[in-house]
Amino acid sequence: MTSFKVPVWGYWMMGIGFAAFVAMLVAYIRKNRGFRRPVFAAPYVLWLIVFTVIPCFLVAYFSFTDPQGNFTLDNFKNFWDSNYNARKAIAPEDLEMYQSMGLSLEDLGLARDSINIDTLVFSLWMAFLCTAICLLLGYPAAHIMADREFKLGPTLVILFVVPMWMNFLLRTIALMSLLEDGGLLNTVLEWLGIGRQKLLNNIPAVQVGMIYNFLPFMVFPIYNVLNKMDYKLSEAAMDLGCNKWQVFYKVTLPLSVPGVVSGITMVFMPAVTTFYISRLLGGGKVQLFGDLIEAKFLSTSLNEWNVGSALSLVMMVLILLSLGLLNKVDPDNEGGGMV
Amino acid sequence: MEEQRLITLEDIYKQYDGTTVLDHINLYIRKKEFVTLLGPSGCGKTTTLRIIGGFETADSGRVIFDGQDISGIPPYKRRVNTVFQKYALFPHLNVRDNIAFGLKLKKMSKDEINRKVDYMLDLVNLKGYGKRGVDSLSGGQQQRIAIARALVNEPEVLLLDEPLGALDLKLRKEMQLELKAMQQRLGITFLYVTHDQEEALTMSDTIVVMHGGKILQIGTPKSIYDEPKNAFVANFIGESNIFPGTMIKDELVNFCGTEFPCVDSGFGENAPVDVVVRPEDVLLVGEDVGQVTGTIKSVLFKGVHYEMIIDAGHSTWKVHSTTMQPEGSRVGLAVVPFNIHIMHRMEEETPREEQAK
Incomplete structure (x- = not known):
């Protein structure tokens, strides 16, 4: 029943994009008289254009148009006030009539509603918290794993990697069954005499799920940097008069900044856009910005795709800004992040 | 004669995973001495330094x-500083901050730190490089910074772990002289680790030859070169001909099927010994007057001298001579008694593969 259609010019754009790509390919092959290595990147570039570049433009296009394809800023106004479109849909004379009957906008459910912004701020807060906790937990873990004298380091690395081989949904569902009322954790609590607690369907549960899923993305960039670091540097620092703590904050910490930066990037980005974890562990009570966008796109009403696109665009801009900021700290991208 | 001993190692034993790295080492180092630990890789010299x-x-x-x-006592409380093999300069700090690293930890005043760092930059000929990043410097410059970073703390002993290993030959020779000059000027004890015998001979007051976790010989460069204690030392320091022989009596030794008069004594009668003759000590004489005769198998031009391999029937001699003899010609070989070095046969298995080189 969705009346969504790719605009005519969208087909044109895809066509032009594809043609330009083929033309580039042909020109390249002719210039080099045969297939060279970059030619093998062609399938990926094609994939990128079709599934990343064009969709990005489509998101931008939908953000600035109404369902009829006319230019409008309403979607962003709707981001600011989620009842904006609904209020606009009511004829002014009807609104006047309702108000003359003594019904306020609140009564009609049409008053300014900042749920979009509130959710965004809440999502940013949750992502920030998740990143901070991952950093606090992950840095020491990475440091221990990279310690030359700690013989179990490689084993720990494997213990961190293996869970990542499992689908993250599966892991989250497993976490659900651990936390639920009759779950393992509550059984233990009961056995300890503390009694059953409400561990699921609340904000802490969502946070735990996020940390659980994203922690490895903090640990590995930091581990990589620390592991590659020349241990002679810490010996040199000790030789020059540093005790263990001074070695850490004068040498190890500054040199691990690239790893920390890419760890933060790799945790914050998925954390701020996450939506499924909150649904599973929040029991529908905790809504993140990702859930909001998802709901817009699953909705059947007419202009929700456009509003959802506007929300996505706001998020993209925010992420781009934060990436730009992080890139300033680690210009050489030593941490091997994905920026 | 008893000079002040700054460092004494007493019966040091160390093993890694069941392999003995240092086998009861005893060693002392005097004040203001330039001591070199010399030996092939794996001999325990770096471990000694790290201890x-x-x-x-x-x-x-x-x-x-x-x-x-x-x-x-942990490293940061010891009055020694180290120059590491690959310098281990801090990549996040510039040259000046690298050198000032140790001083800042001592809570010295800014002015004093600046003064000392400037003096050090001057000493290692890198004035004006203070603001440069360490990665932008050449190997030789990084090397100097590493030395400056250690010396600025005015250690009583400077430990140097193959500091010139990564430099090219010409730079290495220059730095050898510079280091020696620096050591004499500052009056600091240097403990230097290298596997390069020439480096050791050039710079040291005392050379400690190590092999297999043991100290084989301690002495001045001259005594180590001229009077090697055993075949390993003789072979490791400079080039040598090493022959198994028999000490017939004092001042008479038999090797290569001939009796040679020599100057050593005290080995007993008919004792098995190793005999060392340096290639430059073998004289090429007429076939009729030589103590041994042989045929020249090959001649190599080495710049200062020719290196000839001479087949003398049961033995092969390496000879350095400034005069060329054609390949295949018959010559006589003679060695003056003073240049024949007699050593006790090494009790344990002599590293034969090293000798074969």
């Missing part, structure tokens, strides 16, 4: 520093 620096602890034995046992 003195505090980066490793010995399984048994003691390290005495200035009369105090420092075996259990």
Whole structure:
């Protein structure tokens, strides 16, 4: 029943994009008289254009148009006030009539509603918290794993990697069954005499799920940097008069900044856009910005795709800004992040 | 004659995973001495240095520093500084901050730090490089910074772990002289680790030859070169002909099927010995007057001299001579008694593969 259609010019754009790509390919092959290595990147570039570049433009296009394809800023106004479109849909004379009957906008459910912004701020807060906790937990873990004298380091690395081989949904569902009322954790609590607690369907549960899923993305960039670091540097620092703590904050910490930066990037980005974890562990009570966008796109009403696109665009801009900021700290991208 | 001993190693024993790395080492280092630990890789020289620096602890034995046992003291409390093999400069700091690193930890005043760093930059000929990043410097410059960073702390002993290993030959020779000059000027004890015998001979006051976790010989460069204690030392320091022989009596030795008069005594009668003759000490004489005769198998031009391999029937001699003899010609070989060095046969298995080189 969705009346969504790719605009005519969208087909044109895809066509032009594809043609330009083929033309580039042909020109390249002719210039080099045969297939060279970059030619093998062609399938990926094609994939990128079709599934990343064009969709990005489509998101931008939908953000600035109404369902009829006319230019409008309403979607962003709707981001600011989620009842904006609904209020606009009511004829002014009807609104006047309702108000003359003594019904306020609140009564009609049409008053300014900042749920979009509130959710965004809440999502940013949750992502920030998740990143901070991952950093606090992950840095020491990475440091221990990279310690030359700690013989179990490689084993720990494997213990961190293996869970990542499992689908993250599966892991989250497993976490659900651990936390639920009759779950393992509550059984233990009961056995300890503390009694059953409400561990699921609340904000802490969502946070735990996020940390659980994203922690490895903090640990590995930091581990990589620390592991590659020349241990002679810490010996040199000790030789020059540093005790263990001074070695850490004068040498190890500054040199691990690239790893920390890419760890933060790799945790914050998925954390701020996450939506499924909150649904599973929040029991529908905790809504993140990702859930909001998802709901817009699953909705059947007419202009929700456009509003959802506007929300996505706001998020993209925010992420781009934060990436730009992080890139300033680690210009050489030593941490091997994905920026 | 008893000079002040700054560092004494007493019966140091160390093993890694069941392999003995240092086999009961005893060694002392005097004040203001330039001591070199010399040996092939894996001989334990770097481990010895690291034990003195505090980066490793010995399984048994003691390290005495200035009369105090420092075996259990961490590196940052020791009055020694190290120049590391690959310099280990801090990549996040510029040249000036690298050198000032140790001083800042001592809570010195800014002015004093600046003064000392400037003096050091001057000493290592890198004035004006203070603001440069360390990665932008050449190997030789990084090397100097590493030395400056260690010396600025005015250590009583400077430990140098193959500091010139990564430099090219010409730069290495220059730095050898510079280091020696620096050591004499500052009056600091240097403990230097290298596998390069020429480097050791050029720079040291005392050379400690190590092999297989043991000290084989301690002495001045001249005594080590002229009077090697055994075949390994003789072979490792410079080039040598090493022959198995028999000490017939004092001052008479038999090797290569001939009796040679020599100057050594005290080995007993008919004792098995190793005989060392340096290639430059073999004289090429007429076939009729030589103590041994042979055929020239090959001639190599080496710049200062020719290196000839001479087949003398049961033995092969390496000879350095400034005069060329054609390949295949018959010659006589003679050695003056003073140049024949007699050594006890090494009790344990002599590293034959090293000799074969």
